[in-house]
């Protein structure tokens with residue numbers, strides 16, 4: 022694995038699923054962590070915090086809703102106040118929308134807007150809040166968590182799929198704008214994982230076919246580490262990732 026020693030990583034949506042797996046793996050590789058969720062389930066973020074602390078990683082938990090501008094500004098501010106910088110940002114928190122997942126014609130407009138605010142505007146706002154201090158230092162890695170639903174037009178995956186397609190394009194535009202600065206912006210499709218979100222989307226699915234989030238973390242550690250300092254504007258598939 023690649024060292025993240027002395028790196029400060031902010032991971033949104035870290036109370037369970039992929040976000041928790043990334044927090045634990047980043048801590049194992051030596052990172053200092055800012056972890057976040059809305060804490061809808063009160064103890065989950067604390068459990069992630071305890072797992073990370075057990076690995077002797079400094080950690081700050083911030084309860085914030087990434088779809089809300091004031092929350093995002095507070096999240097960024099508290100992270101910078103605690104650690105002085107953020108080297109790695111993983112925009113992982115995500116909204117699926119209503120379940121059972123409806124056709125677009127049945128999707129309430131407010132729900133559509135909430136999904137886009139959480140999955141697109143949230144990453145935009147948090148990146149905007151943190152990229153300046155990365156540009157000043159001439160280094161930083163931003164990773165946006167995408168989905169194949171952003172590439173394929175699956176029925177009933179409308180709001181979510183549109184949001185992930187937009188997030189991929191947000192990644193490409195940020196990447197083009199920071200090219201050559203030492204800051205990089207990439208996206209990762211983690212593939213099917215056995216998480217709360219996946220089970221909510223496919224309650225009758227065969228969970229044994231879905232990867233455990235802990236098994237898809239390698240590409241994220243690579244993108245967070247200095248090993249990937251020349252990689253910008255790329256889209257990775259975590260379950261196909263292998264180092265040459």
Ligand SMILES: NC(=O)c1ccc[n+]([C@@H]2O[C@H](COP(=O)([O-])OP(=O)(O)OC[C@H]3O[C@@H](n4cnc5c(N)ncnc54)[C@H](OP(=O)(O)O)[C@@H]3O)[C@@H](O)[C@H]2O)c1
Pocket residue numbers: 033034035036037038039040057058059060061062085086087088112113114115116139166167168169210211212213214215216217218219234
């Ligand atoms: N699971 C899959 O098969 C799959 C496939 C492709 C892509 N993905 C992507 O992988 C990422 C992780 O998904 P997952 O499956 O691990 O989901 P998950 O288990 O449902 O976890 C989502 C996390 O995001 C947090 N969250 C949700 N809305 C938030 C908000 N507005 N502000 C802050 N935190 C928020 C949740 O905590 P609270 O509810 O307490 O806020 C939770 O910690 C997502 O970007 C998802 O789209 C997943």
